[in-house]
Amino acid sequence: MPEYADDELAAHLRAAIMRLRRRLVQETDSELSIPAMTVLGLLHRRGEQTVGQLAAAERVQPPSMTRTVTCLERDGLVARRQGESDRRQVVVSITEDGRTRLAADRDRRTEWLARRLADLTPDERAVLDEAAPILEGLATA
Amino acid sequence: MPEYADDELAAHLRAAIMRLRRRLVQETDSELSIPAMTVLGLLHRRGEQTVGQLAAAERVQPPSMTRTVTCLERDGLVARRQGESDRRQVVVSITEDGRTRLAADRDRRTEWLARRLADLTPDERAVLDEAAPILEGLATA
DNA sequence: AGGAATACTTAGCTGAAGTAATGACTTAGG
């Protein structure tokens, strides 16, 4: 039994995403900006990446990624070095400090959402569990 | 069969929301800003509201809502008038032009998402159909 | 070798949120 008529799902989903995103930003209390945190996570999962790869992964223009990386480098959480095969590239890697900070922040950062999720029924959580990769796919497609 | 360990769902859901939101913003081609459109929708559904009510509904600080309303008023899509019982309040109502614009824009605005949704399998759409109100609830809780 | 293409950076803009302070009005206490 669908909650929404077919042509209304998009509108409702959109509104929900927008509101929830703002809420997530509001409820987050962390020293790291959201893009910074995301990049740190990427480097943790994928290992070192060029600025271009990071920009593509986050679907952001290169200058935006440069700024984020500059910020992270200033705080000593990532290291920049010139690419070996192609010296135009800049390879970014996470530092030990970066990993420490990531671990510390990841918990705090998702804490609010995790608490909210804990309040849901198992069924509801199961729905979101299935929905997460689909949403991810929509963003990436 | 959960895709994610319990304590990872929050992190993944968060990332998915952030990316999808950015994508929605990018792919949207409309004359109305996102907050403006949302407010117009609220006024359409709920009838006239004070600036404070609108701000609370969107979980935005009053100044942000003032700005959005100012913009909408400039375009003749909403009307401001002084509150009758409490003259500090400002009551905002949607105009006929506003309704027209809302109808025209709603389609265009959700078009990209609607197309993406159409590419999903029926099962995936069903999941999102159930997920939408849950996400909405998380944002509002 | 020289010109086109690529990878990142720099500089500056915009949109959409926020806080702090102000003005107008209302409510409550003495």
Place this chain on the structure above:
DNA sequence: CCTAAGTCATTACTTCAGCTAAGTATTCCT
């Protein structure tokens, strides 16, 4: 009843996170 405190909206300014345009360094192609 009148003053003090509180509330609603606004104004002014800041911050954040994206963008484009233009510049620099390097590589690729003929």
